[in-house]
Amino acid sequence: MISLTSPVKTPWHSWPAGLKLGLLCVATMVLFSLENVFLHLAAFAACIGLYSVPGYVFLKAGCKRLVFLWPFLAVIVIWHAITGTPVEGTVIALRLLTAVGLANLVTMTTRLSDMVEVVKMLLSPLRVLGLKTRPLEIAIALVVRFTPVLAQKGRDLTFAWRARSPKKPKWQIIMPFTLLAIDDAEHVAEALRARGGI
Template sequence: MTGLYVDSASVLHRTPTSVKFLLLSLILAGVFLVENLYALGGILLFSVLLYPVAGIRLPFAWAAVLPVIPFIVLTVAAQMVFSSLHGGAVFGVRICVAVLLASLLTYTTRSSDMLDLFGKVLGPLHHVGVSPWRAGLVLSLTVRAVPMLSASITTAREAFVARGQKAAGYEIVVPVIVGLIQSAEAIGDAISARGLEFDVSEA
């Protein structure tokens, strides 16, 4: 299966997938409870520094955040208008932290490991007629959707720059959609090539 895994021998790469998901959940739960902007800034810095600790270059962190910047700007502006400047800033930092950490999880976790974890966690669904393997596959692909979108947007922007053009937001929509469709087709082909379109339990 194709993915955004970045090979490395870091501690984060060697950490069990279940532990990484648990830590991600706890950190994000804490982030969305913190209101102090200075504390959130420290958490944001910590999230960025985790990338080199994991042996992943900082441009990967920027590539993860770049696609959601327009959404963050619009949402923060709305928060500032209808709530307060502090509330808008807090919301923006929270989203950046969430995107950085979720992307780091995909960079340091193999698709197969993620799929195995989801299959085990969703095991009880088998009793109600739902395939845990299929449900795990859907969740695994969903987790990787945001980084895949990020990579597609980055590729489209770089293509415009390489041609000496400045890409406006609307001009990259079509290339991004085409890139995502190609990625989806590649994933589908990989699944079919490995005979994974059928759950093992169904064979």
């Protein structure tokens, strides 16, 4: 599995995980409360500014991880162009880009173990009630870790299809992608069982 944390050291690496996740929640709520397109442009510019502070390498890596949003942005822009509400569509697209960009920034500058510790702390009231929270902690960590892994495997399947056919891949890669995801899940389950399970 690949590491989500950026090897490029940034000022944000030294911030506590709980603080960064709290600020992310506040920023997301503010984004959803704004309707002015210029305020959203300013928020997106500020997000890009945060990526730019550590330098070009970090900025390029961060932007590369946002490329997967283009199909969603295309659907939003096309739909709002058809319905005659381009400003609203621009607001939604900028909101999506900024929110995911900030979340990605937190992920790139926070170790997974630190995020799990924050989740563990937040779930502590449930443990007082006698509920087991360990499976949920592991599940959250696996989702965060495997999302980019599966996205990369999807891209690899797409490249493999294009190398063998002039046609664009559509439904044909769904089955092999599903089998890859199931295979990864089985390997992880076996690894968890070998280590005592959860």
